[in-house]
Amino acid sequence: MSRLNLAAPQNPVEVVEIRFRGRVQGVGFRPAVWRHARELRLGGEVLNDGEGVLVRVQGERAIIDMLVDRIAGDPPPLSQIEAIEITAYAGVLRDDFAIVESAHGGAHTEISPDAALCADCARETTDPFARRFRYPFTNCTNCGPRLSIVDGIPYDRAKTAMSPFAMCADCAREYRDPSDRRFHAEPIACHACGPKAKLVRLDGRHFTFEQFSMLDDVDAACSLIQKGEIVAVKGLGGYQLACDATQADTVRRLRKLKQRDGKPFALMARDVDVIRRFCDLAEHELVALTSPAAPIVLLHANGPEHLPDEIAPGLRTLGFMLPTTPLHVLLLRRMDRPVVMTSGNLSSEPQVTGDTEMTERLAGIATFALTHDRRIANRVDDSVVRVVAGGPRLLRRARGYAPAPIALPRGFAKAPDLLAMGGELKATFCLLKDGAAILSQHQGDLEDVATFDDYRKNLSLYAALFEHEPTAVIADMHPEYLSSKLAREHLAGGTLPLMEVQHHHAHVAACLAENGYALDGRPVLGIVLDGLGWGEDATFWGGEFMLADYVGYTRAGTFKPIPMLGGVQAVREPWRNLYAHLMAEMSWAELTMNFAELELHSYLAAKPRALLDSMARNRINAPPASSCGRLFDAMAAALDVCRDAQSYEGEAAARLEAMVDEKTLADEDEALAYPLTIPNLAGTGLPYIEPLAMWHAVLGDLILKTPAPVMAARFHKGLAKSIAAMTRKLAGSPEDGERRFSTVALTGGCFQNRILFEEVVRRLEREQFTVLSHARVPSNDGGLALGQAVIGAAHLMKSNKDFREGKPSCVSVFPGGS
Template sequence: MGGGAMTEARSLAIRVRGRVQGVGFRPTVWRLARDLGLAGDVLNDADGVLIRVAGKAEAIDALIGRLRREPPPLARIDAIETQAIAPFAADDFRVADSLPGLTQTEVAPDAVACAACAAEVGDPFARRFRYPFTNCTHCGPRFSIVHGIPYDRAATTMAPFALCPACRSEYDDPADRRFHAEPIACHACGPRARLIRLDGRAVHFEQYSMLDEVDAVCTLLQRGEIVAIKGLGGYHLACDATRGDVVAALRERKRRDAKPFALMARDIGIIRRFAEVDATAEALLRSPAGPIVLLPATGPARLPDAVAPGLGLLGFMLPTTPLHHLILKRMDRPVVMTSGNLSSEPQVTDEAGLRAHLTGIAGFALVHDRAIANRIDDSVVRVIDGAPRVLRRARGYAPAAFALPPGFEGAPPVLALGGELKATFCLARGAEAVLSQHMGDLEDAATDDDYRRNLALYETLYDHAPRVIAVDRHPDYISAKYGRARAARDGLALVEVQHHHAHVAACLAENRRPLAAPPVLGIVADGLGYGGDDTLWGGEFLLADYRGYRRLGTMKPVAMPGNAMASREPWRNLYAHLMAEIGWPGFAMNCRDLPLYEFLAEKPRATFDAMIRDGRFAPRASSCGRLFDAVAAALDLCRERQSYEGQAAMQLEAIVDREALADEGDDLAYPFALPRLGGSGLPYIEPWAMWQALLGDLVLATPPAVIAARFHRGLANAMVAMAVQLRGDPAAALFDTVVLSGGCFQNATLFTLVARGLERAGFTLLSHREVPANDGGLALGQAVIALAATAGAGPCASAFPAAS
């Protein structure tokens, strides 16, 4: 196009899709358009944001370019579409009202306090100086306060707080960063915080602060008190993380034996005293999501062991709200900031729950009168192999929608109900899927109630009427039972999805692999899932796409004595592995002088041997997680019992000798064979030689950290070797792409070793970043599998009508 054409006037409609409502997108368009001398308007409608613009062609192109490069912090642009329209007359550019009767496209996640708001509450000359609920269009509560649609103040828990004239002026001004920010407030018109004692006695904050009740919390923490603090999505329990006696008291009162506590610090400098913070981790800590970031505990200073017993990682976050900024302003050391609950129960969200469940744990509480509509826990992220990977998707990330890959258009709406542990659900329709926040384990009745309440809320917010229900094929999962009953009650189609197939599909969907793409090899390593042959799987090699899978390989199936008890008591898995590989006479002959021999000799071996022979109470499972448990038990890590899921495996990774891992290479890595199972002929990872080498190292008094390194490298080598062997098997379909999924790949050492090995072998690798590799991602995988089964079955909407 010639230069003259570029200066011609044009009239254009610009459609922007994605998370573009409730995040300051319209005022951003208004500011950019006025800067560029354009006329027209911008409005919200059911499909996102619609811009009608008139002006010089190069100015319109500049507007589109700047929108891509300079969107508001909380926005996510999925698509920008343009269409020429008839010329129209306009003198300026304005923000138009949303089209009446239309709901909006997406509920925005809660966002941590932006830099401008954080500075404002610290500025003595600002009218919101020390106001703990300061927010603007770029930050603050969103999902945690919404209970209806459309998303405006009346449909949030801010409805009781009428805007004062000063706040109303900001709300109505498109040049102000608080334009149409529904939760805004100030000292004159908004929520207020107050400090209470949980023993019912009066409290006078003047005893602890010359400023206000929020600042008084800092003094209480410095004096060794445990304080309950109302955050965005629920209460936290806070204490001075440098006081080992106080942290131990919190553990005892909360009944949390060993699971690591989350930490909060005033600034990055304090975090660096205790942990290594690289550029990727720092960007995560400072991001609008503000997750807990797992960091190597290699700083010059040390926190008490009670903070994260037996682990080499610390979970840190920066202040999430102005309230937290104000509490920590005088705190020059980190504080524990753990969920306000008893272990296994949902986080407390109101004063009734506070008094019923946290009295006796905390002595004081900082409460306020902005209600929490939706409970949401803190997200957890770990940098693995140089990339941020979400381990728990909650505050800051959920319920942001995922754009589905090409090929799913035309499928009917699906509701996928996830698993039983790390429960989530997923609403999918057309081009988008919405994965709920992490809710915990459904075996807890209160968590199950919370799951069902959230499901009803999401279906209302997104106006979602499913025609298909997708569930895990496990017969006893609580979520699956609910789904089967609902499908039967409402006459809906039911799709039962194999657990590990769902893991692979979730990773494919996250990486936007098209529906028509060829199959991949999925390596799924986790604890347990109900297999396609009605046995227990947990270390699988699946040739898979969205429409189906074929099991090409596995790990060795080994008995789990006591069934679920074997997941809690690692020594049971160790005993079963040793009996399957070596037998008691061989073990006794070679290892009689080991403390491990004495430990196992005292167990009721005859009972366990009978249990293994019978099989009814010792089902065989091809579980990678149980192999980790067994090796950890051999090294006396959580040998008798693990108090939370994955504890033994996490401690095994934590002790890995990094020099041995790097320097020994493959020469001393523990060997695994790849024979075939009798009957099925399926190739499997056989650990016999690994156990021989490991026990030999125990006899030689090899340090446990070196043993852990050799095990990790050996298992990774076996997984890569299996992939290479399967690629060359003429009985298997060809594949060049490998997916890594399942909770065991949250182990950074295992993931990195396997990923590097696969890449050296010439494979393309797909892995998780935004969706948890653990069971928290199952619902997304179930949803896309169900969509694939019904794709093309009929018309459906292309976008979610939802609150923003």
């Protein structure tokens, strides 16, 4: 937060205008100013406008400064002040202090993220003597829906999904009273005037809730879950599917009906005590669980009690969240065990939001639905957090976090307004405006038609909410990404320039931007480990070492390029990557001579090897890829983990991580870690990580029947050692003079692996490197749009005259900027 005194009047009684920028609307900011000003006996007014909150005040300067200090030191819980500007004001003010009507203007302020139920509202909802006892939509200025109900700006009731509900006299009185915590809480409601929950049966048969409960429809839904039913629940940003997590048969039925073969289910628990029965809770994890964002937090499943394996097959973590709304609080009030609370959809489809859509698409999964009559204006998935290396890190940024803007680093204050389109998987998009990046909520995988439609709808929504008119569009250079194709449609109109950015460069830039790395900072070494991204040489990259800044990059090192046999099928079937890796290192005859006794040899012998060898030799549907993700797949297949197929992206790698023997990782001699060497590629001379020695060690351990958890630990440790060795090689020895770089940025989806991340960080910090990584933005493709946006801004501000003059053009950002 910065405070800027543009003018400092010197009169004993002064009249000034104080501008608060940031997340200051719809979060109780004006009543907080009103209360402080009244206590200090200052005269004036406070209002919302298009740039934030504006305070006009008269009084002694020392008292005015006290007002500013109080607000800055103790802002409302959901607010975030980015800047305070104080200027002289020439108008005439009233002697008392008042809240006045909003002034309309350009949208330079924030739409707040949805916030979980606050403690005060939770107490009211469960207090038999309170007016809102058992009301499923209790909220106040400090909690409740925001993005999920908003239709436009300014943020007031008329432009939200609450517009059909006229306030009763009691709610209207609270809404108008600045001393009440519900002052101008746009979703305010109660039993008399607000939305109502209703239990419906999806097979059309008649019933009454009294069959299941004497209380109300919400409590009846709880009884149904306890009886083993699957219930569709209308949540904050979409429908969810709920069932008793302790009933294995019900969980299996949900998996089958939802067509979700192996991906773990999210869980919700009534309170922290229930979670502690199944998981150990560290401090950072507890803080994340109980925060206003209330994300799903991945926890170690090492509690005294255990849930069925069907919840998270092959993993040692469980994704828990606490009740996010009063409806969830009431639903779980009698549940002394966890419930599955997964997205209401078929696997790979977007979460259902509409009531008609729910009856059409979820009736084959759930028998009952707990619904209500407040429209979900915008789909918002649950966010996911994991504590790694002692701190919380977002794996999916959505409910509770989006669309809170991210302040840009030093040097970007005059960045042009831009639109960055993101990737195709885990898609997000990003707006640059007023020196901040507005990263959308998680959109999903754009290959799904409904998800792509929602992505386009949200592009229009954000443009309207933030009154955003981009001067250029930034996209991934992959020729087939749907987001990039859509960007080219913008260009086709002849009005907007298009810039195409290399995938892994965008990952590095996102990490730099999140960490506030200055625009004019020295190039860093970006280590980008992921599945796939389109390279400048028209091959797939995925294990890259880049000397990079915001403007450009130099590819300094890579992983060994290995054919992806069958193209996209190699992503789905890990055995293909294993065969390709082994045949890149040895002949079939050599494998047979030395390792014919292995079950693995028999397995691969049954595959169509002649066809596979021909594909690799002639590069027919076998593009080379320097992918760390595919190396993980190959290693998993060697240990018979998801060998035939993986049911979701990253399943093989996630199970391989879960398999690791922690004692081996911590205590075994470093010499037993699987070795990877660093020779140079023929032709280019580029250093690369060569796994030949690793594969010989892996096959040797299989001959010795070494336990798979020990082998998984040796793989992770060996990979981390090779990454640190490559970093040292590229940096140069301090004895030879100054290192080429001192800062390393770790990014890409593979760094969501806790063990790999922590091992790499430990080794690099031991070598005195400064390590940057992701926390507020996902390291996976969910952060790609942020990186694209800052690369675009840096490039436009520094190097491209046509862009600065607004001339339509298409530019690809290639190496050389560093």
